[in-house]
Amino acid sequence: MTAVPVGRRREGEEPAVRQVTEDLVLVETGGRKVLAAAVCPHRGGRLKYGRVDGDRLRITCPLHHTTFDLTSGERLSGAVCAALRVVDVLPGQDVTSPVPSSGGAP
Numbered sequence: 001m002t003a004v005p006v007g008r009r010r011e012g013e014e015p016a017v018r019q020v021t022e023d024l025v026l027v028e029t030g031g032r033k034v035l036a037a038a039v040c041p042h043r044g045g046r047l048k049y050g051r052v053d054g055d056r057l058r059i060t061c062p063l064h065h066t067t068f069d070l071t072s073g074e075r076l077s078g079a080v081c082a083a084l085r086v087v088d089v090l091p092g093q094d095v096t097s098p099v100p101s102s103g104g105a106p
Contacts, residue, residue, distance in 0.1 A: 015052035017059075024087065027070060029054035034070045035087040042066050042081035059084070 015029030019038060025048050027034040034057070038047055045063035052059050057070040066078030073083040 015054040017048050017050065017052060019048045027052060027059060030057065031091070032057070033090040035090075036070065036073070037085040037087075040064075040066060040068075040081070041084060042079045047084075 015027060018026045018028070020026045020035070021038070023038050024035055025038045027036060029052055036047070036059070039045065040047060040050075040061035040063065042061065043063055045061040045066075047059055047061060049062045050059045051062070052070075058067050058076065059070055060067045061078070064079050066081060067076045068074065068084040069076055070084075070086065071089050073086040075081060075083055
């Protein structure tokens with residue numbers, strides 16, 4: 001599974017990775033949003049070009065194929081290195097859910 005630029009995907013399809021600052025990327029997949037370090041701790045590979053497994057919430061560095069868990073940052077395979085810094089994991093918002101009523105008349 002490969003990341004697709006945000007503007008070219010539809011909800012529920014391929015994961016998207018967007019660079020939000022020099023140091024952070026936003027990974028959107030499987031109804032979740034993960035804010036993580038933009039570079040791999042192994043050799044500084046740019047994770048905006050990484051491969052995302054949306055089903056398992058994992059990202060693989062494009063340089064040496066080190067794979068990290070996007071919920072904990074733990075290195076799962078590949079070159080030995082520190083964990084990936086994961087800043088926040090947010091649940092996605094289901095846009096098909098009805099908006100709660102305020103209970104008052106319009």
